[in-house]
Amino acid sequence: MELYLIRHGIAQEQSPTIPDGDRQLTKKGKDKTQRVAQRLQAIGVEFDLILTSPLVRSQQTAQILMDQGLAPQLESFSPLAPGEDIPQGIAYLTAEYRHRSHRCLALVGHQPDLANWAEYLIFGSPQGKLIVKKAGIIGLTLPSWDCPPGEGQLFLLTPPRWLV
Amino acid sequence: MELYLIRHGIAQEQSPTIPDGDRQLTKKGKDKTQRVAQRLQAIGVEFDLILTSPLVRSQQTAQILMDQGLAPQLESFSPLAPGEDIPQGIAYLTAEYRHRSHRCLALVGHQPDLANWAEYLIFGSPQGKLIVKKAGIIGLTLPSWDCPPGEGQLFLLTPPRWLV
Numbered sequence: 001m002e003l004y005l006i007r008h009g010i011a012q013e014q015s016p017t018i019p020d021g022d023r024q025l026t027k028k029g030k031d032k033t034q035r036v037a038q039r040l041q042a043i044g045v046e047f048d049l050i051l052t053s054p055l056v057r058s059q060q061t062a063q064i065l066m067d068q069g070l071a072p073q074l075e076s077f078s079p080l081a082p083g084e085d086i087p088q089g090i091a092y093l094t095a096e097y098r099h100r101s102h103r104c105l106a107l108v109g110h111q112p113d114l115a116n117w118a119e120y121l122i123f124g125s126p127q128g129k130l131i132v133k134k135a136g137i138i139g140l141t142l143p144s145w146d147c148p149p150g151e152g153q154l155f156l157l158t159p160p161r162w163l164v
Numbered sequence: 165m166e167l168y169l170i171r172h173g174i175a176q177e178q179s180p181t182i183p184d185g186d187r188q189l190t191k192k193g194k195d196k197t198q199r200v201a202q203r204l205q206a207i208g209v210e211f212d213l214i215l216t217s218p219l220v221r222s223q224q225t226a227q228i229l230m231d232q233g234l235a236p237q238l239e240s241f242s243p244l245a246p247g248e249d250i251p252q253g254i255a256y257l258t259a260e261y262r263h264r265s266h267r268c269l270a271l272v273g274h275q276p277d278l279a280n281w282a283e284y285l286i287f288g289s290p291q292g293k294l295i296v297k298k299a300g301i302i303g304l305t306l307p308s309w310d311c312p313p314g315e316g317q318l319f320l321l322t323p324p325r326w327l328v
Contacts, residue, residue: 043325043326122293123291123293127287128317129286129287129316129317130317131317131319141295152293153293153294153295154293154294154295154321155295155321155323156321156322156323156326157318157319157320157321157322158320158321158322158326159319159320161207162207162320162322162326162327163326
């Protein structure tokens with residue numbers, strides 16, 4: 001099983017006039033995310049499903065990946081919102097998706113949550129050791145969707161600069 | 165400080181007629197390593213120094229990086245040979261290089277040793293969690309050359325397929 005964790009692209013700065021969940025990708029953020037999506041397609045990456053945080057900047061990022069034809073299906077997945085309980089999110093993910101035949105999922109979300117997801121799956125606990133840039137990608141392998149946290153391996157960690 | 169750990173390219177298979185240290189890169193191994201080196205140059209990566217395992221397949225890999233103009237200097241560094249004591253190698257590296265002004269080093273060597281080097285520097289002990297393909301690259305940041313093992317962070321792990 002392969003799991004890609006993709007951080008949203010560059011978004012509007014935090015502001016008292018914009019609710020955090022409504023912040024949009026900037027033009028630069030859209031362009032760079034688009035180029036990352038094109039590169040993923042050129043490499044031959046295909047996701048069975050993209051799950052995204054419900055926040056606008058993640059949904060926009062996920063939609064760019066969809067528009068590039070990288071997956072047939074996109075769903076909003078609330079455990080990917082910032083500050084959610086990650087072990088519970090992983091349990092929910094495996095309970096929800098173990099009976100489907102997906103072999104490659106993409107999760108689109110936020111830092112530091114995404115790196116913590118990856119580190120739970122690889123090491124069994126967060127380590128604070130992965131640097132994930134906006135529109136950056138973590139790739140890991142799992143022996144199965146319902147393996148206990150800590151059995152994953154890391155095969156990819158790439159900033160967008162290394163892709164576009 | 166940035167440290168890149170680069171695995172040698174595809175080499176001749178093990179054989180009773182070739183001493184392990186004499187195995188050469190294959191044509192395919194040379195070509196792919198060359199394309200990785202070109203990509204590193206395009207991204208703007210520059211090493212102050214490349215240190216390589218003394219084994220032929222690593223030396224050839226390091227020479228390809230040199231020939232691409234990625235570093236002004238190449239040295240053989242015996243602690244990068246397979247099966248060497250890694251904490252001792254790290255101690256030797258920091259003792260040797262802390263007084264130089266290098267900010268970005270590349271180490272060329274072998275698996276599983278290279279991933280173990282990285283994991284010592286990031287976590288303080290080997291974890292067996294990084295998948296490093298031939299001509300693949302690990303990138304990590306260190307607060308200083310003489311920081312204790314376990315203070316590094318990972319910013320890059322890329323198979324060559326994602327670069328070329």
